[in-house]
Amino acid sequence: MKLLTLARDLRRRKARERAGLFVAEGVRCVEELLASNLRIRGVLSAPQLAEAPRGAALLEAIARRGDVEHLAITERDFGSAAETDSPQGVLAIAQIPERSLAAFVERSPLTLLVLDAVQDPGNVGTIVRTAAALGASATVALPGTVDLWNAKVVRSGMGAHFEHPAFHCTAGELAAFLDASGAELWGADAHGEPVGARARPARLALALGNEGNGLTESTRSRARALVALPITSAVESLNVAVAAGILLYALRS
Numbered sequence: 001m002k003l004l005t006l007a008r009d010l011r012r013r014k015a016r017e018r019a020g021l022f023v024a025e026g027v028r029c030v031e032e033l034l035a036s037n038l039r040i041r042g043v044l045s046a047p048q049l050a051e052a053p054r055g056a057a058l059l060e061a062i063a064r065r066g067d068v069e070h071l072a073i074t075e076r077d078f079g080s081a082a083e084t085d086s087p088q089g090v091l092a093i094a095q096i097p098e099r100s101l102a103a104f105v106e107r108s109p110l111t112l113l114v115l116d117a118v119q120d121p122g123n124v125g126t127i128v129r130t131a132a133a134l135g136a137s138a139t140v141a142l143p144g145t146v147d148l149w150n151a152k153v154v155r156s157g158m159g160a161h162f163e164h165p166a167f168h169c170t171a172g173e174l175a176a177f178l179d180a181s182g183a184e185l186w187g188a189d190a191h192g193e194p195v196g197a198r199a200r201p202a203r204l205a206l207a208l209g210n211e212g213n214g215l216t217e218s219t220r221s222r223a224r225a226l227v228a229l230p231i232t233s234a235v236e237s238l239n240v241a242v243a244a245g246i247l248l249y250a251l252r253s
Helices: 003-009 013-019 027-035 047-051 053-065 075-081 121-133 151-157 171-181 217-222 240-250
Strands: 021-025 040-045 070-072 090-095 110-116 138-141 166-168 184-194 203-209 225-228
Touching (some): 003 090, 013 021, 021 151, 027 040, 027 053, 027 090, 040 075, 047 053, 110 121, 110 240, 121 138, 121 151, 121 240, 171 184, 171 203, 171 217, 184 240, 203 240
Parallel strands (some): 040 070, 110 138, 184 203, 184 225
Antiparallel strands (some): 021 090, 040 090
């Protein structure tokens, strides 16, 4: 399949899952991708990329690679493939890394971040980047969560996806992992006990719920504890990505 046609096709989640490929958009994302160990299928660029020094440098870096197919296309064609609101004239297609919970069964200490129907791409990308920055072991997404490899999620993650393990799993797979690993599941909930009220276990899975509805009932019922950030009465709740960062920092082992 030609690169442009493939990039257009990968705008759909089912196509990404079928091909095992994703699209990274923007100068920073493509720079980080080139520096990673992920297999790159190809790069598309528009004329605007060469107009800025950083973009021109990126084009030179792509040419030096030698093993990456590069196709220069018109602004119009690029717009038909780009998914983000403000395209920067470059996108790359790369292989989604194969990762699973099995790799973390014996990991200790463990901090597993669980996204439970978190739907905003910007929030999810920011959470993945924050999890990477604060040393979380991995980020897993339960059904109902936006695709971790959606172009907007990847761009918001600013390259964190390429090194930090981030992948999807089912509720059943998570339950089996918790049983096998002995990890405790805690859920973030506005009405939970203060996060510092109890000692964190060596193996911890922290679940964050949907932006409007919070944790699903299945995740809530499975949780050993519900924890909250003590905040003033002037504010009802925090953005889920902000809450994720504060909770992860508070729970660093």
